[in-house]
Amino acid sequence: MSDSSVQDFAGLKALVTGGAFGLGRATAELLAARGADVAVLDLDTSTVDKPLRAHTADVTDDASVRTAVSAAVEALGGLDVLVNNAGIGAQGTVADNDDAEWHRVLDVNVVGMVRVTRAALPALRASRHAAIVNTCSIAATAGLPQRALYSASKGAVQSLTLAMAADHVREGIRVNCVNPGTADTPWIGRLLDKADDPAAERAALEARQPTGRLVSADEVAGAVAYLASPLSGATTGTSLAVDGGMQGLRLRPAGQ
Incomplete structure (x- = not known):
């Protein structure tokens, strides 16, 4: 749950894609609860209500992105924080997806971030607390089975984050990424629904994270807020794992 007693984003303007x-x-x-004026950019914003501001856009369409970002910046009266979160999943080995699917996923997950950031940069350059946080994944740093395309896209996001951080640090724009493990989201829910044994598949996903459970959306949001906060002004070019220890821990089997 969000802690509305913390107001480190008071007076700041934020845009969250996806x-x-x-x-x-x-x-x-969470950003809104902590004082930010927040605009949401998504394909379907019908569920978005106040205090969030809704703007409809397709991150694969540059004209759509530029129009939506411009409208959001105008409505907010500026921009301090950009959260590049829009993305899609993919399953399979390198043999399981055709060229069209590779282009589609990379277009959303990687080039989509480029389009939004490109459109937002002029407003961010005018901010005294500019921060960009990209949603990456444990798939960028761990070899996961049946995730070749998705992993390639998120590996690109991690490298892109570092390059962006280097490019814009002297402009006062911090760039970081958050690397969630398997999170309890609607996409994972749909994935489990398609499994032959959803309960067994969920148990397997939970077991591969040392904490023995899926990551919650609120935990990922908390990590994004940490990276975006003006209180983290010395943090840039960093990837923050929120994966129940999956990236770095190597536990012995239970009972040993």
Whole structure:
């Protein structure tokens, strides 16, 4: 749950892509609870209500992105925080997806971030507390089975984050990414629904994270808020794992 007693974003303006559902929605609501004026950019914003501002856009369409970002910045009266969260999943080995699917996923997950950031940069350059947080994944740093395309896209996001941080640090714009483990989101829910044994599949996903459970959307939102906060002014070019210890811990089997 959000802690509205913390107001480190008071007076700041934020834009969250993919902010109508899942991790993006949790992030948008947390930033708003902590004092930010927040705009959400998504394909479907029908579920977005006040205090969030809704703007409809497709991150694969540059004209759509530029129009929505411009409208959001105008409505907010500026921009201090950009959360590049919009993304889609993919399953399979390198043999399981055709060229069209590779282009589609990379277009959303990587080039989509480029389009939104490009459109937002002029407003961010005018901010005294400019921060960009990209949603990456444990898939960028761990070899996960049946995730070749998704992992490639998130590996690109992590590298992109570092390059952006280097490019814009002297402009006063911090760039970081958050790397969630398997999170309890609608996408994972749909994935489980398609499994032959949803309960067994969920148990397997939970077991591969040392904490023995899925990551919550609120926990990811908290990490994004930490990276975006003016209180983290010395943090840039950093990837923050929120994965129940999956990236770094190597536990012995239980009972040993």
